Amino acid sequence: MLLARTQRSVLPGFGLSLGFTLAYLGLIVLVPLAAAFLKTAGMSWPDFWAVASSPRVVASFKVSFGISLFAALVNAVFGLILAWVLVRYSFPGRRLVDGLVDLPFALPTAVAGIALTAIYAQNGWVGQWLDPLWARGIQRLSNLIPWVNWPEFLGVKLAFDRPGIFIALTFIGLPFVVRTLQPVLNELEPELEEVAATLGANRWQTMTRVVFPELMPALITGFALAFARAVGEYGSVVFIAGNMPMHSEITPLLIITKLEQYDYQGATAIAVVMLVASFVLLLCINLLQKWSRRYYRF
Amino acid sequence: MAALAATSSLAVKPSPHGAGPRVIRNPWWVRAFFMTVALLFVLCFLVLPLVAVFTEALRKGMSAYFHSFTDPDVLSALRLTLLTAAIAVPANLVFGVAAAWCIAKFDFYGKSLLTTLIDLPFAVSPVISGLIYVLVFGLQGWFGPYLGAGDHPWFGAWFNAQDIRIIFAVPGIVLATIFVTFPFVARELIPLMQAQGNDEEYAALTLGASGWQTFWRVTVPNIKWGLFYGVILCNARAMGEFGAVSVVSGHIRGETNTLPLHVEILYNEYNFVAAFAVSSLLALLALLTLLLKSLVEWRAKKGGA
Numbered sequence: 001m002l003l004a005r006t007q008r009s010v011l012p013g014f015g016l017s018l019g020f021t022l023a024y025l026g027l028i029v030l031v032p033l034a035a036a037f038l039k040t041a042g043m044s045w046p047d048f049w050a051v052a053s054s055p056r057v058v059a060s061f062k063v064s065f066g067i068s069l070f071a072a073l074v075n076a077v078f079g080l081i082l083a084w085v086l087v088r089y090s091f092p093g094r095r096l097v098d099g100l101v102d103l104p105f106a107l108p109t110a111v112a113g114i115a116l117t118a119i120y121a122q123n124g125w126v127g128q129w130l131d132p133l134w135a136r137g138i139q140r141l142s143n144l145i146p147w148v149n150w151p152e153f154l155g156v157k158l159a160f161d162r163p164g165i166f167i168a169l170t171f172i173g174l175p176f177v178v179r180t181l182q183p184v185l186n187e188l189e190p191e192l193e194e195v196a197a198t199l200g201a202n203r204w205q206t207m208t209r210v211v212f213p214e215l216m217p218a219l220i221t222g223f224a225l226a227f228a229r230a231v232g233e234y235g236s237v238v239f240i241a242g243n244m245p246m247h248s249e250i251t252p253l254l255i256i257t258k259l260e261q262y263d264y265q266g267a268t269a270i271a272v273v274m275l276v277a278s279f280v281l282l283l284c285i286n287l288l289q290k291w292s293r294r295y296y297r298f
Numbered sequence: 299m300a301a302l303a304a305t306s307s308l309a310v311k312p313s314p315h316g317a318g319p320r321v322i323r324n325p326w327w328v329r330a331f332f333m334t335v336a337l338l339f340v341l342c343f344l345v346l347p348l349v350a351v352f353t354e355a356l357r358k359g360m361s362a363y364f365h366s367f368t369d370p371d372v373l374s375a376l377r378l379t380l381l382t383a384a385i386a387v388p389a390n391l392v393f394g395v396a397a398a399w400c401i402a403k404f405d406f407y408g409k410s411l412l413t414t415l416i417d418l419p420f421a422v423s424p425v426i427s428g429l430i431y432v433l434v435f436g437l438q439g440w441f442g443p444y445l446g447a448g449d450h451p452w453f454g455a456w457f458n459a460q461d462i463r464i465i466f467a468v469p470g471i472v473l474a475t476i477f478v479t480f481p482f483v484a485r486e487l488i489p490l491m492q493a494q495g496n497d498e499e500y501a502a503l504t505l506g507a508s509g510w511q512t513f514w515r516v517t518v519p520n521i522k523w524g525l526f527y528g529v530i531l532c533n534a535r536a537m538g539e540f541g542a543v544s545v546v547s548g549h550i551r552g553e554t555n556t557l558p559l560h561v562e563i564l565y566n567e568y569n570f571v572a573a574f575a576v577s578s579l580l581a582l583l584a585l586l587t588l589l590l591k592s593l594v595e596w597r598a599k600k601g602g603a
Contacts, residue, residue: 005404005405005406011503014404017400018406021396025412032434033430035433035440036433078336082336086336097337099591100344100345101340101344102591103588106534106538107538107580108538108540108561109540110559112347114561114574125350232422232424233541234541235540235558252423259429259545268429271425271426271430278423282418
């Protein structure tokens with residue numbers, strides 16, 4: 001009964017439009033995606049496991065997923081502040097800033113990559129001030145807590161090291177949190193806060209007990225979207241990451257490296273792990289959005 | 299429906315509670331603090347990169363800047379980028395309208411599954427988007443042996459004679475671009491057409507209009523701003539795509555390089571002025587996209603999309 005109509009309609013074109021949609025979807029999306037899974041199905045389980053658990057691949061997973069998580073968290077915090085400021089405060093240039101938030105969607109990732117590198121490299125506008133500070137901070141941290149390998153964990157410079165990946169992934173994920181929060185903040189009636197105030201809540205209590213619970217589903221959705229996008233990101237990261245194997249090599253780059261060595265099976269095996277991870281994320285995001293829609297009944 | 303490209307959609311209605319006089323406000327120093335943090339964040343991550351592109355491009359003066367565009371490889375990359383977008387955008391436009399028509403206008407089993415499948419390309423890493431086409435059309439792939447440079451006894455020879463290649467050639471670039479821009483128009487139109495309902499179409503049909511007449515005279519005028527919105531987003535991504543195209547392109551200078559790929563080549567050759575000059579072209583495209591996007595949103599807010 002799948003794809004059968006539940007109700008007759010006098011509108012024409014159901015068969016034509018659905019047929020075309022399914023054919024196009026199948027040819028462009030489903031068949032090529034199936035190719036990846038079938039290619040992996042041709043591998044034996046030990047072969048697959050040998051690729052997916054090889055140290056360089058695992059290190060790249062840690063870099064990609066770990067830094068994406070961190071970037072998405074930072075985006076959640078700053079995105080919340082930015083969305084709040086854009087919705088609640090009026091200031092000259094608000095429209096401009098609001099329009100600029102979508103820049104990471106519109107700017108080609110390669111351009112973003114080289115531009116961020118130019119700014120945060122050791123001789124860049126921000127890098128020339130921040131880079132020595134970072135190096136000194138890591139040094140200080142190593143003296144303070146010597147049992148953690150800080151230079152390995154946080155990198156010793158901004159560009160061409162792990163912080164560079166973080167910068168690129170934060171840039172890429174920035175619009176997601178802001179754009180998922182903005183409509184919810186718009187709908188959030190100020191009367192709610194006024195009621196809380198008349199009932200004797202102070203500003204802090206109003207924020208933590210009234211406002212944040214309302215924003216939470218959208219905030220988590222935005223966070224998940226930013227994370228999902230960051231995990232797969234390639235263009236903006238490769239220029240600024242330094243791409244050192246086992247240290248600052250992201251998984252998408254490793255896939256390309258394997259492809260360039262004609263190791264198609266290896267590349268596909270890694271890709272399948274990432275695909276499964278992103279499909280699980282997609283599922284979570286779908287559920288989250290259903291949840292947040294149920295949560296908001298205005 | 300997953301909002302994996304969570305751009306502010308036209309279907310989101312503007313709210314009555316904007317910035318206005320309010321009884322309770324945070325103290326001024328709290329507001330000043332949040333404003334400063336937010337604007338610093340925007341400055342470091344959005345404004346500076348944009349300014350950097352143009353400053354670096356003009357570092358050696360105007361003549362060096364314009365000289366970058368006389369390189370025939372840049373011109374051929376520009377041509378290929380325009381060609382790719384000229385195929386990918388209309389293809390996804392037709393698909394988007396068809397998908398939105400059957401999803402928004404009819405009820406059928408499996409509708410939400412179909413909607414999720416349409417969003418799938420947004421969940422896939424660009425690099426993997428390219429890889430899957432290599433697996434299908436590459437030399438070791440499913441159709442590889444039958445295509446140009448393939449070794450299938452009959453088809454390989456025929457395609458060799460026709461010199462039809464897909465991977466490391468223009469068709470692969472176009473296919474990968476279609477994949478990554480696949481959901482843009484559809485996901486913009488579906489909520490819009492769902493919100494508009496079928497009443498106007500019913501009225502047209504009752505008055506004796508044919509199906510196509512109803513579509514062209516009633517539906518299309520109603521969704522034109524949503525269509526335009528989807529198309530500009532789709533176009534921006536089509537012209538700027540890097541990862542997916544990089545995998546299938548083969549990086550043949552003057553032949554299979556799009557503008558973003560050419561930026562990478564120039565940058566890796568330490569030809570920074572030229573790299574940023576080409577980038578500035580793409581940055582201008584991004585700014586134009588944002589401007590058009592804001593205009594459409596402003597129009598939609600003023601009086602119905």
